[in-house]
Amino acid sequence: MMRIGIIGMGFMGGVHLNAWQQNRYADVVAVCDANPIAGKTKGNIDAGSDELNLDGIHIYTEIGAMLSAEKLDAVSITLPTHLHKSISIQCLEAGVHVLCEKPMALNVEDCNAMMAAADEAGKELMVAHCIRFWPAYAWIKSVMEQGCAGEVKSAEFSRLTYAPVWSGDSWFSDQSKSGGIALDLHIHDLDFIQHLFGEPDAQHSDGLRLENGAVGHVVTELKYGAGKMVRATASWLMPESYGFRMAYEIIFEKLTAVFDGHELKIFPVDGEAYTVELDPGDGYTEEINYFSDLIRGAQIKTEITTEQARESVRMALETMKL
Numbered sequence: 397m398m399r400i401g402i403i404g405m406g407f408m409g410g411v412h413l414n415a416w417q418q419n420r421y422a423d424v425v426a427v428c429d430a431n432p433i434a435g436k437t438k439g440n441i442d443a444g445s446d447e448l449n450l451d452g453i454h455i456y457t458e459i460g461a462m463l464s465a466e467k468l469d470a471v472s473i474t475l476p477t478h479l480h481k482s483i484s485i486q487c488l489e490a491g492v493h494v495l496c497e498k499p500m501a502l503n504v505e506d507c508n509a510m511m512a513a514a515d516e517a518g519k520e521l522m523v524a525h526c527i528r529f530w531p532a533y534a535w536i537k538s539v540m541e542q543g544c545a546g547e548v549k550s551a552e553f554s555r556l557t558y559a560p561v562w563s564g565d566s567w568f569s570d571q572s573k574s575g576g577i578a579l580d581l582h583i584h585d586l587d588f589i590q591h592l593f594g595e596p597d598a599q600h601s602d603g604l605r606l607e608n609g610a611v612g613h614v615v616t617e618l619k620y621g622a623g624k625m626v627r628a629t630a631s632w633l634m635p636e637s638y639g640f641r642m643a644y645e646i647i648f649e650k651l652t653a654v655f656d657g658h659e660l661k662i663f664p665v666d667g668e669a670y671t672v673e674l675d676p677g678d679g680y681t682e683e684i685n686y687f688s689d690l691i692r693g694a695q696i697k698t699e700i701t702t703e704q705a706r707e708s709v710r711m712a713l714e715t716m717k718l
């Protein structure tokens with residue numbers, strides 16, 4: 397069994413723990429958090445069990461102590477974004493494979509440093525862009541690869557929620573730590589758009605600012621030549637009672653696909669509308685199963701490269717030039 401550690405036991409730490417505990421090739425043997433772990437932090441997405449199962453798991457408050465004591469094969473890094481670079485490098489230098497939460501880092505230079513550290517260590521570094529693995533989104537990619545729906549004419553993605561409030565020290569609202577809405581929220585759809593269509597020829601964003609001056613709502617149009625319209629919207633303007641909704645509408649030549657966050661409906665040019673029976677599971681368990689296969693040599697890296705994760709950071713930073 398592979399020995400896994402998780403660093404940062406807030407909202408995403410709990411999500412990764414739950415996903416790793418469903419993986420049959422791995423044991424989570426240690427977790428680390430600088431603060432006491434009170435229980436599972438609830439974020440804006442309902443992701444698996446409400447309980448943290450820490451039975452038999454060693455708990456650390458210091459990363460170096462965990463790395464030297466535990467002989468880990470891999471870690472999940474689920475820390476605030478401004479720590480992704482330094483802690484990924486520390487873990488890679490300790491000879492451990494790294495699955496790092498998105499965004500990869502706060503800027504392209506930090507991504508480059510992480511990639512160099514992974515090369516130097518000869519270890520895997522994967523960025524957890526879970527949307528690529530989410531069944532309703534993976535469905536689009538597979539339909540495009542099969543070619544059965546024709547070309548995409550228009551693709552619109554949206555991700556609407558309230559500003560993150562669950563973190564103890566409010567690091568999300570500090571743009572120098574989180575990168576703001578662009579690197580935290582919008583990047584999910586920008587990364588997925590890159591996954592579908594590659595790097596855009598050009599992109600343009602418009603947005604609205606919150607009272608504190610930070611961007612709280614952003615709409616980006618991405619150019620991929622004539623005959624295709626691609627657009628993404630991210631918002632932190634929704635009331636907390638709205639929760640979270642990710643959705644899309646894709647117009648292919650032969651059908652239109654509409655995902656409302658729960659159900660994927662297809663409206664064919666010829667025939668009646670129908671609902672797609674999606675694969676069970678969520679993007680988190682799928683991405684962790686993929687990473688597990690990657691580090692035990694049962695998978696080659698195809699779904700997400702570090703170059704693509706770095707490009708998603710670049711695209712997200714570009715959207716801040718409003």
Ligand SMILES: NC(=O)c1ccc[n+]([C@@H]2O[C@H](COP(=O)([O-])OP(=O)(O)OC[C@H]3O[C@@H](n4cnc5c(N)ncnc54)[C@H](O)[C@@H]3O)[C@@H](O)[C@H]2O)c1
Pocket residue numbers: 403404405406407408409428429430431437439457459474475476477479497498499524526562563564580
């Ligand atoms: N993939 C997704 O859907 C998704 C969703 C939310 C957040 N995220 C990303 O996950 C990352 C974490 O976000 P979150 O919502 O879990 O944040 P969070 O604030 O809930 O959790 C971060 C945890 O890290 C701990 N921590 C901080 N500094 C530490 C240190 N030096 N050593 C050890 N522990 C430390 C904190 O005590 C906290 O428990 C961010 O990069 C965020 O962008 C991804």
